[in-house]
Amino acid sequence: MRKTIIAGNWKMNLSSAAAIELATAIRNGIPGSISPQTEVLLCAPALFLESLAASVAGNSKISIASQNAAAWKEGAYTGEISAFQLASSGIKTTLLGHSERRSLFGETDEVLKTKVDLALEAGIRPVFCCGEPKEVREAGTHEDLVGSQIQNALFHLNAENFSKLVIAYEPVWAIGTGLTASAQQAQDMHAFIRNLIADKYGKELADGISILYGGSMKASNASELLSMPDVDGGLIGGASLVADEFLKIVECA
Ligand code: PEP
Numbered sequence: 001m002r003k004t005i006i007a008g009n010w011k012m013n014l015s016s017a018a019a020i021e022l023a024t025a026i027r028n029g030i031p032g033s034i035s036p037q038t039e040v041l042l043c044a045p046a047l048f049l050e051s052l053a054a055s056v057a058g059n060s061k062i063s064i065a066s067q068n069a070a071a072w073k074e075g076a077y078t079g080e081i082s083a084f085q086l087a088s089s090g091i092k093t094t095l096l097g098h099s100e101r102r103s104l105f106g107e108t109d110e111v112l113k114t115k116v117d118l119a120l121e122a123g124i125r126p127v128f129c130c131g132e133p134k135e136v137r138e139a140g141t142h143e144d145l146v147g148s149q150i151q152n153a154l155f156h157l158n159a160e161n162f163s164k165l166v167i168a169y170e171p172v173w174a175i176g177t178g179l180t181a182s183a184q185q186a187q188d189m190h191a192f193i194r195n196l197i198a199d200k201y202g203k204e205l206a207d208g209i210s211i212l213y214g215g216s217m218k219a220s221n222a223s224e225l226l227s228m229p230d231v232d233g234g235l236i237g238g239a240s241l242v243a244d245e246f247l248k249i250v251e252c253a
Contacts, residue, residue: 001037002037002207002208002209002210002232003037003038003039003210003232004035004037004038004039004210004226004232004233004253005038005039005040005041005127005166005210005212005232005233005234006038006039006040006041006233006234006236006249006250006253007040007041007042007043007168007212007233007234007235007240008026008040008041008042008043008236008237008240008241009043009067009098009214009235009236009240010022010042010043010044010045010067010240011100011237012045013045013241014044014045014048014241016047016048016051019044019045019048019052020048020051020055022241022243023044023052023055024055024056025243026040026042026056026062026243026246026247026250027055027056027059027062029243029244029247029250030059030061030062030250031247031250031251034061034250034253035253038061038233038250038253039061039062039063039233040061040062040063040250041062041063041064041065041093041127042056042062042064042240043065043066043067043093043094043095043127043235044064044065044066044067045067046066046067046068046081049064049086049089050090052064053089053090053091063092063093064091065091065092065093065094065095065127066081066086066091066093066094066095066124067094067095067098068081068094068095068098068101069081069082069083069086069094069096069115069118069119069122070082070083071111071114071115071118072118073118082118082122083115083118083119083121083122083124084118084122086122087122087123087124091124092123092124092125093124093125093126093127093166094119094124094125094126094127095126095127095129095168095235096115096119096126096127096128096129097112097115097128097129097130097149097153098129098170099129099131099170099172099175100175101129103172109148109149109152109153110152110153112128112153113152113153113156116128116153116154116157116165120157120164125164125165125166126164126165126166127165127166127167127168127212128150128154128165128166128167128168129168129170129214130146130149130150130168130169130170130193131146131149131170131171131172131175131214131215132145132146132171132172132173133172133173134172134173137171142171143189143192146169146189146192146193147192147193147196150167150193150196150197151196155200159201159202159205162197162201162205162209163201163205163208163209165209166210166211166212167193167209167210167211167212168211168212168213168214168235169186169189169190169193169211169213169214170213170214170215170235171185171189171215173215174214174215174216175214175215175216175237176216176237176238177215177216178216179215179216180215180216180217180221180225181213181215181225183224183225183227183228183231184228186213186225186228187228187229187230187231190211190213190228190230190231190232191229191230193211193230194206194207194209194211194230197209210232210233211230211231211232212231212232212233212234212235213225213231213233213234213235214234214235214236214237216238217234217235217236217239217249218236218238218239218245218249219239219245219248219249219252222234222248222249222252223252226252226253233253234249236249
């Protein structure tokens with residue numbers, strides 16, 4: 001049975017002290033009744049990863065993840081942090097290919113292919129983000145684009161490695177805009193992604209992959225989105241910065 005993952009993406013927000021306060025409040029607020037299949041992730045600024053991991057230690061339902069990893073293993077890449085360095089700090093998961101990384105930092109499918117390979121080699125689980133901008137949705141070619149993002153960056157993997165991935169579908173027009181994909185739009189895209197994976201790797205493997213929805217998910221819309229059969233969790237930006245709001249989403253899982 002695949003996992004439900006509720007992941008907060010804090011982006012470049014919070015001071016060190018505020019980050020520890022928020023992580024501690026979330027850690028302590030996770031309901032004891034949470035399903036064993038549910039996992040909470042906090043994707044935090046790199047600088048705080050180790051101290052945050054210490055703050056949430058002792059609660060196996062929650063862990064700290066990176067928002068990015070370098071496209072190189074090691075060397076003269078000033079300011080970058082490699083997947084191997086993340087692993088050496090005890091980090092087990094990283095976002096890769098968030099739309100802000102694609103649009104602001106020029107990450108292409110080709111770069112992401114390398115990043116995915118390096119993360120897996122380091123023993124880090126990638127949460128691979130994909131999604132279409134507004135004009136692509138309006139043109140009706142969103143499945144073509146998301147399909148190509150997945151095929152180009154991930155379909156070189158063997159089945160064993162592919163089964164370690166988490167996918168996050170995040171329509172760019174819904175990220176940080178207050179606009180949310182309808183539950184049906186999310187379900188349709190998630191089912192499309194799962195079918196694509198099934199065609200390449202088989203139904204059993206596809207059924208085990210968690211596909212998260214991201215894009216203005218909040219307490220008021222989480223339960224409808226999460227009730228969709230192919231929506232296996234959320235990647236949450238703004239609403240993950242307020243403990244009570246984020247915990248309400250966790251309760252919907
Ligand atoms: C995100 O950053 O991945 C995201 C979905 O942000 P928001 O929830 O604020 O739309």
